[in-house]
Amino acid sequence: MDKKSLTERDICTKFITPAIQQAGWDIQRQVLEEFGFTAGRIVVRGKLHSRGERKRADYLLSYHKNMPLAVIEAKDNKHSLGAGMQQALGYADTLDVPFVFSSNGDGFLFHDRSGTGSQIETELNLDQFPSPEELWQRYCQWKGLHGQAQKNIEAPYYDDGSGRTPRYYQINAINRTVEAVAHGQDRILLVMATGTGKTYTAFQIIWRLWKSKQKKRILFLADRNILVDQTKNNDFKPFGQAMTKIAKRQIDTSYEIYLSLYQAVTGTEEEMNIYKQFSPDFFDLIVIDECHRGSAAEDSAWREILDYFSSATHVGLTATPKETKEVSSITYFGDPVYSYTLKQGIEDGFLAPYKVVRIDFDKDLQGWRPPKGMLDKNGELIEDRIYNLKDMDRTLVIEARTQLVAQKVTEFLKASDPFQKTIIFCDDINHAERMRQALVNLNPERVAENRKYVMRITGDDQEGKAELDNFINPEERYPVIATTSKLMTTGVDAQTCKLIVLDQHIKSMTEFKQIIGRGTRINEDFGKYWFTIMDFKKATELFADPAFDGEPVVIYAPEGGDSPVPPDDAIEGDGITAGVGPENDPLDDQEGGSKRIKYFIDNLPIYVIAERVQYYGPDGRLITESLHDYTRACVHKQFASLDDFLRRWSDAEQKKAIIDELAAQGVMWEALAEEVEKKQGQPLDPFDLICHVAFDQPALSRKERAEQVKKRNYFARYSGAARQVLEALLDKYADTGIEHIEDIKILQLDPFSQIGAPMELVKAFGGKAGYNKAIHELEDQLYASEISA
Incomplete structure (x- = not known):
């Protein structure tokens, strides 16, 4: 047999798998072959989309089903023994495993990331592959797990037999948390982007700790009633009769798993503090969902509960740890044991990419000064000063501006899909109501079909709040458009939301991330693969802030204490009015406890002076240069000259391969075609788009x-x-x-x-x-x- 003639798959079947099996690995139980661990990044092409390649490890080895230990990258025998090592090390980083192997069928190159061996890289013969027990003991040595701690982390996941298993990053988060508990860590923080399954991850953490009897009585705290109910009926359902939801009444201490809205266990009166019916040491684990909302603030109701149950292990879950001078998630919980960012989620294909439509109005950017003595529509004398973007809808309400925002939203919906779920974030309840009225009048046919086509969903409106479930239910067509202020900022699982409109002043990075998170979920059954952000108040400038997808910086400054000097771009507040629970919106015009003066003007025209589209690029940044210049730069990275491109195009077995390769490098084919074809007047081939845009050649149409x-x-x-x-x-x-x-x-x-x-x-x-x-x-x-x- 000529080994050099065998394919990579043949090398796996004839040499690598037998060597693993001979070392004692159970192929059915401990070995996953061709383990795909990402979904393939979504590449948007106008109204179409495609998926990039999934990342696949040739082998993933686990001692216990829930504890990945090693990856093996295979190559055919024309490659050297270590040819796959760098690729395998990248997979090992992602999958959080310490032992890495590369093989061409002659043997193995073994890379030990744990530091438990005598050297980092060793060449092994086929019959020298380590046994499961050897790698497991080295893993435990690496993690510092011995005796009971080692037994504690061996508890399995919940498996209902449906084939649903945690995704790789959820496995990482669960294992890191379970290991931290085994080491006796009592304050733990997990940071996972919105839409990545924090509740399911929390369920698996609790299940393993509960089943291993490390934690016997557990409290899961959330800040919205709908979240508690969803959790109880969905992800936490396997707990069955051991679980109960706490209400404002006499509590029953015979259960093991308790779910509660934090407002349900606190109150201003001592007797309303239901949690004090439990003894301080009743719970040994408390999991706090959306922990940025209040648990890290020393004077919050959440903190009061956590302080009462201070002997329990506290696990905080959030997409957005809050770091301000007044509040610090990290100071309370410690550095995150694991983080999974929006950027990584989009790169892996688990979260939806987005494009930004930025629209600027003349009065916002150029400013407006009222004529002397001008009265508003209510007869109020307008203060003589220059008003600009920071005043709009807060100090100055220009009715034509509200109308123009509603008009641009309506035009976008009509041009794409008038029934795509849309959330419009406004500055306050009054603004949300004005926006609702404007949209109703601009969409008479849709509203005639169903009056709930546009709904205001804010904390003060019971009918609107009652429609929240229908809005987030993919099966329900109505409401289509929701105008809101704060109510839908967080915890709203809007899987099919395809348009997010920002007509709100957003200065808090925490709040901005939460709002963007309303669109990041993917729902393939309903065709939701990406979403659009329309920005009327420059909120998307926060995308350029390093804090958007970077590590949080602690700037906490408790009164009378020392703290690091905050950076110039330190996050301001959380944008949520003090004293207002997450079940409500800030009441209309209140700011800092005093009535804010607001002028209403009904006779001032507003014009669009700039409109541009920005795309999510392959490096996770918004493409802000012109699409023409961006494409030119992308192509020149791949092809040194026109001749180079022509040669590759001519030689390609399939032209689609080059088209897909350029798409992976960031070429936005549909958007580019749309832009160029507006000038050319006819549809162009990708070949002509590249020759014309990147190499200044005259373009021929396909026809x-x-x-x-x-x-x-x-x-x-x-x-x-x-x-x-x-x-x-x-x-x-x-x-x-x-x-x-x-x-x-x-x-x-x-x-x-x-x-x-x-x-x-x-x-x-x-x-x-x-x-x-x-x-x-x-x-x-x-x-x-x-x-x-």
Whole structure:
């Protein structure tokens, strides 16, 4: 047998798997082959999308099902023993495993990240692969787990037999937390981006600690009633009869798992403090969902509960740890034991990417000064000063501005999908109501179909609040548009929300992250893969702040204590009015406890002076330069010259491979086509888009290229069905582009299906090889003038 002729899969089957098995690994229970651990990043192409490649480890080895220990990266035998090591080390970083192997079938290169061996890298023969027990003991040595602590982390996950298992980052978060508890750590923080399954992660943590009897009585605290109910009925359902929800009444101490809205166990009167019916040492684990909301503040109701149960282990969950001078999640809980960011979630394909539509108005940017003695519509004398963006809807209400925001939102919905779930964040309840009215009047047909097409969902409106469940339910069409202030900022699982409108002054990074999180969930069943942010108040400038997706910085300054000097871009407040619970919105015009003066003007015109679209780039940053310049830079990174591009294009087995490669590097094909075609007037091929944008060549439309081929009488050499197919393919190219004609499945569609069955059509070319050859020749003809020049 010539080893060099074997494929990578053959090397795995014939050499690597037998070596692992011989070392004592249970292939069914302890070994996962071709373990895909990401979903593949979503690449948006106008109204279409595609997924990038999933990351796959050739082998993932676990001692216990829930404890990954090692990855193995395999290569064919033409590669060296260590050729896959760097790739494997990248996977090991992501999967949080200490032992890394690379193999070409001759043996293994072993990289020990744990520091428990005599050297970092060692070459091993096929019969020297370590046993499960050896790696497990080295893992425990690395983690400092011995005796009872080692037994404590061995408790399995909950498995209902459905095949649902935690994602890799949830496994990391669960294991890090369980290990921290085993080490006796009593304050633990987990930071996970919105939409990444914090509640399911919390359930698995609690399940393992409960089943191993490390923690016998557990309290799960959340800040919204809907979250407590969702948790009880969904992720926590397996706890069954051991679980109860605390209400404002006499409590029953016979349960083991308690869920509570924190408002339900606190009150201003001593007798209302239900939690004091429990003894201080009753709970040995408290899990605080959305812990940025109040538990880290010394004077909060949450903190009062946590201080009472101070002997318990406290685990805080949040997407946005809060770090201000007054409040510090990290000072209370410690540094996060694990973080999974929005950027990583988008990169892995578990969270939805976004584009930003930024719209600027003249009065916002240029400012406006009232004529002397001007009265507003209510007869109030308007203070003589310059009003600009920071005043809009807070100090100065220009009714035409509200109308123009509503108009731009309506135009966007009509041009894309008028029934895409939309949240409009306003400055206060009054603003949310004005926005609702403007949208109702701009969408009379939709409102006539159903009065709930637009709803104000704010804390003061019972009917609006009652529609919150329907808004977030993917099965319910109405409401479509929700205008709100603070109520929907956090904890609202709006899986199908495709449009987020920011007409609110947002200065708090915590609040901004929470708002953006309303759109980051993916729901493939309902076609939700990405979302759009429309920004009218420059809120998206916070994307450029390092704090948006970076490590939180502690700037806590307790009264009378020392603290680091806050950086210039330190986060301000949390934007949530003091004393207002998360179940409510801030009441209308209150600010700092005093009535804010607000002027209403009904006769001042407003105009759009700038409108631009920004895209989420491959590096996680918004692309702020022109799409033309950005594309040019992307292409020049891949191709040194026009000749280089033409050569690669000509040599490519499939042009789609180059198109996808450039998409992965950040080329926004649909957006670019839309921009260029506005000037050209006709649809362009990706080939022409690149030649024109990156190399300043004149562009031919797809139709012009197709006509050139017809003039050359290229089809004369074919007859019958083969000629009909090629002529139809050329027409398809003119209509839809090069990618579609490269896919053999096109033969199942009209007009090909009218010519004959796919198998018959392929036979007309003498078989599949002949058909593929004809497609390549057709492509050569399409690009003949440039390629041959």
